[in-house]
Amino acid sequence: MTIRNVRDHGQRFRPRMTCLKKVEAVILEMQDPKTGVKSQPQRLVITTIPHAITGEDIVAWLANRYSIQTEEACTLGRMLVAFGYIYPLQDHKRLIIKPDASLYRFQTPYFWPAQQWPVEDTDYAIYLAKRNIRKKGILEMYEQEQYNSLHKWMNHKWDFIVMQAKEQYRAGKERKKPDRVVFDCQERAYWVVHRPPPGTISAMDYGLERMVDPNAEEKQTSDFFRRTIIFTQQSIMRPRVKSSVSIGALVKYSITYNKHDPFLAPCLPSNPWLTDDVTYWMLNMTNVEIPTKMRVERWTFSFGELLADPRGRADFTLFLKKEFSGENLAFWEACEDLKWGTAATMNEKAQQIYKTFLARGAPRWINIDGKTMEVTVKGLKHPHRYVLDAAQTHIFMLMKKDSYGRYLKSPVFKETQKRAIDPEQHRFSVTQLEANAKKRRPSLSPIIVRQQEEEERARMATSGPVDITQLCRFTAPVPHLAVYSGPLSSPPFPLCLPHTPACPSPISVTIDSTPASERRWEEGVGGGEGGEADQVGEGTAVSSRSRMALSLGRLLRRGCSPSTVFASLSPKFPAPAGNSSRVQPISTDQIGQAPPRRIANFFQIKVDIPPECRIYPIDSEDEEESGGASKGGGGGEGGGEGQVKEIICPWESLTPHEGAG
Amino acid sequence: MANHLGTTDDEQAACQAQMNRWQRTVGEIQTRKRQVAECERALEALSKVTACFQQMATSVGSSSDSSSLREKTNDTRALAHKVCTGLHRKLVPLLAETVPGQEDRDKVEQLWVHFLTGLESLQQDLYKFGDLTDRFPLKQKNDRRALIKTGASDEFSGVAAQAASTQSPWVGTEVEQNPDLKTHITQIDAMIKEMLQKVSIPFWAVESTQEAWTEGVDFSDAADDQDETLEVEVVSQDGKMSGCCHPPNCKFGCMLCLLT
Numbered sequence: 001m002t003i004r005n006v007r008d009h010g011q012r013f014r015p016r017m018t019c020l021k022k023v024e025a026v027i028l029e030m031q032d033p034k035t036g037v038k039s040q041p042q043r044l045v046i047t048t049i050p051h052a053i054t055g056e057d058i059v060a061w062l063a064n065r066y067s068i069q070t071e072e073a074c075t076l077g078r079m080l081v082a083f084g085y086i087y088p089l090q091d092h093k094r095l096i097i098k099p100d101a102s103l104y105r106f107q108t109p110y111f112w113p114a115q116q117w118p119v120e121d122t123d124y125a126i127y128l129a130k131r132n133i134r135k136k137g138i139l140e141m142y143e144q145e146q147y148n149s150l151h152k153w154m155n156h157k158w159d160f161i162v163m164q165a166k167e168q169y170r171a172g173k174e175r176k177k178p179d180r181v182v183f184d185c186q187e188r189a190y191w192v193v194h195r196p197p198p199g200t201i202s203a204m205d206y207g208l209e210r211m212v213d214p215n216a217e218e219k220q221t222s223d224f225f226r227r228t229i230i231f232t233q234q235s236i237m238r239p240r241v242k243s244s245v246s247i248g249a250l251v252k253y254s255i256t257y258n259k260h261d262p263f264l265a266p267c268l269p270s271n272p273w274l275t276d277d278v279t280y281w282m283l284n285m286t287n288v289e290i291p292t293k294m295r296v297e298r299w300t301f302s303f304g305e306l307l308a309d310p311r312g313r314a315d316f317t318l319f320l321k322k323e324f325s326g327e328n329l330a331f332w333e334a335c336e337d338l339k340w341g342t343a344a345t346m347n348e349k350a351q352q353i354y355k356t357f358l359a360r361g362a363p364r365w366i367n368i369d370g371k372t373m374e375v376t377v378k379g380l381k382h383p384h385r386y387v388l389d390a391a392q393t394h395i396f397m398l399m400k401k402d403s404y405g406r407y408l409k410s411p412v413f414k415e416t417q418k419r420a421i422d423p424e425q426h427r428f429s430v431t432q433l434e435a436n437a438k439k440r441r442p443s444l445s446p447i448i449v450r451q452q453e454e455e456e457r458a459r460m461a462t463s464g465p466v467d468i469t470q471l472c473r474f475t476a477p478v479p480h481l482a483v484y485s486g487p488l489s490s491p492p493f494p495l496c497l498p499h500t501p502a503c504p505s506p507i508s509v510t511i512d513s514t515p516a517s518e519r520r521w522e523e524g525v526g527g528g529e530g531g532e533a534d535q536v537g538e539g540t541a542v543s544s545r546s547r548m549a550l551s552l553g554r555l556l557r558r559g560c561s562p563s564t565v566f567a568s569l570s571p572k573f574p575a576p577a578g579n580s581s582r583v584q585p586i587s588t589d590q591i592g593q594a595p596p597r598r599i600a601n602f603f604q605i606k607v608d609i610p611p612e613c614r615i616y617p618i619d620s621e622d623e624e625e626s627g628g629a630s631k632g633g634g635g636g637e638g639g640g641e642g643q644v645k646e647i648i649c650p651w652e653s654l655t656p657h658e659g660a661g
Numbered sequence: 662m663a664n665h666l667g668t669t670d671d672e673q674a675a676c677q678a679q680m681n682r683w684q685r686t687v688g689e690i691q692t693r694k695r696q697v698a699e700c701e702r703a704l705e706a707l708s709k710v711t712a713c714f715q716q717m718a719t720s721v722g723s724s725s726d727s728s729s730l731r732e733k734t735n736d737t738r739a740l741a742h743k744v745c746t747g748l749h750r751k752l753v754p755l756l757a758e759t760v761p762g763q764e765d766r767d768k769v770e771q772l773w774v775h776f777l778t779g780l781e782s783l784q785q786d787l788y789k790f791g792d793l794t795d796r797f798p799l800k801q802k803n804d805r806r807a808l809i810k811t812g813a814s815d816e817f818s819g820v821a822a823q824a825a826s827t828q829s830p831w832v833g834t835e836v837e838q839n840p841d842l843k844t845h846i847t848q849i850d851a852m853i854k855e856m857l858q859k860v861s862i863p864f865w866a867v868e869s870t871q872e873a874w875t876e877g878v879d880f881s882d883a884a885d886d887q888d889e890t891l892e893v894e895v896v897s898q899d900g901k902m903s904g905c906c907h908p909p910n911c912k913f914g915c916m917l918c919l920l921t
Binding site (some may be wrong): 027028031032033034039042049050051052105106107108109110111114117120122123132136147151155156157158159160161162163164167168170171172174175176178179182183186 | 704705708709711712713715716718719720721722723724725771774775778779781782785788789792793796797806807809810811812813814816817819820822823824865866867868869870871874
């Protein structure tokens, strides 16, 4: 009993079988007594069986009928045999056509490959059982395996299978001897086609099943015409490129990348897969100090290449920091983060990006044109993954046209270029190769690699140069809360927040204000690496002298972690540096309320600029400078509260004085 | 006194009732046994008819096709139909009566599974037969040109006779109309569906009674059908004639054996 769960409403068709109908037409022509391939009898010991055809006749007929060359006729003939419409009488296991005197015969239509009836395993089991009953030991290895497995899976109907096998055998015996021979040949050929021996290429292999029967004639209803019309309209509307242009682009690409192609150019110093020497991988690691010349050369190809390579991006970031225009790149990376990040954090990230980069008076305001800004802000009402695409593209083009050119001429790049190494091709002797092979070791586990990277980043965060403008809190547009940049060293109190030169994911600073983290923070865990493997990557090497410092330090340290939880500052970390009057110590009671407030935290950046120093108009109503009480919980509500300035997204409702939690 | 009489009467009545019950049960058991045996024979018959049908259906569309072949195939189909419906009629109540724990429950379930498999197999063959007859009609004179030259002859009397010799194990069943092909297929479809819904038996629980590598001990004259001889020559090695496998009603089989 076969379970047929799916009633076949024509829902499962095999895609490559469209040709079957056409092949059948060819076969019908071929076997025509007058105009088809001429047949001859096959002589066996005791009888002759008619209707055998030779391979060369088949090929000649095909070449003649379709006016094609002999090779093509051979291929066509091979296809006929592979599909099982013609079967060889000698060498029955190889489904090819030999254009000589070897004999073939047409397969009876009952055994033709059919679209609508997939070949049943039950029938195969019966066939194998029949052959085994007829003569023990006749089954080949793969057939025996199949037999055993079928016996296992069809155990419940095995008795029937054996019974049917016997009956079929008896029924077959009722026929005349030559017919029996013919039938046996036919059946054998059928199963060679549909259950090929292992290792042979079967013409019956097909991919996924289709929903539409490719052999069915489609009825030309109005719906059919409607679809045809739509299809042709869309074809007309498609943008086209002149072939000279596209070919020119291809040629240019080929010329540029010729030496970098892994197949066309040898791998320097040597291909690790071939020589077991991993120098190549070592030299090209993600955050290597000194890149290779080839790598640096790639950066000059296009801006996209530069950004795609993490080392290149790091170099570029360094350059931008020196130029004090890192916000563009930071914004671009923030957008990437949004695009590729998890869906759960998307909303918050979008908000955060807006507050940091796009809003008026934002700490790291980027300069995009009005129209794009308008579109983006509108889109942010219902944020999704690609809501910042327009702005991101704009900034990308800006960087490409402006900063990229300058970068390529800058001393930073020239220095990198000069220092880049050009390894020599290895020339290993045979013994050396063997020695290399013996020295093969598995590489580090990815977990350890990630931890190392985090530690590395944390270390670099503490040791990077200082970006002055980023730190000047009263000069806009980028206030001190360099959320996305910079590490915080264990610096003295008025904090200058250094930037990390090589921190590649600026946006990933987080204050993940989990209670635990806060508590830990409050304990003033200083020093140490941020080498925790948890997502948030808490860096804690901040002195506890200033809470802001601490918080920021943590912020910034975490910013270098691969985890890309969006940055936010909690209200507990109001403006750093010197604004002691404004320093609001974190009230301990806030610790226990992590979840709602965490969300609230994410949504705020408190810019604690004293009113008198405010340069940019803030459109929020946080005139009141109450104590920096923490915000209350609904995510996304920009409640004005506290002395801290908030940047509120304009679409958010302004709910003053939301209580905490 | 009266009491004694009454008790005796009661006892006697009770004894009698017990005896009746016992007799009834025995009778029931015997009936059931007979019915199960009938179903088994019917299943064998179905198997035989299906095999013959398949043998004939393989020639449809080939040069050995002819209207007489198609007639014979239809006759075989009618026979199959008869056997199927009869078996269906008998088996369903049998199964319905089966209580768990009954001795022959395994057997009956086996019959059920095999019947279903046989029905499916037959249905598949019917589909193919129908499709092929549509594809290769024989009405026009020129249609014979389209038939594929397969090298087989159009001698099917042996097979047809084999099929016709199937004895329906029960006599006196009402003669039903032989349905035409399409109706037949839909009927089988409906039968299968209905059977699946009516009785819920875990198919996979049925075990085979045969081992994996059954040898046909009675197919001793099989030596003349060795595979390797089919390729170039047919070596006729006549086996032992005594162990003729064919059932008693095989007239032609012995002739064939004689031939080789």
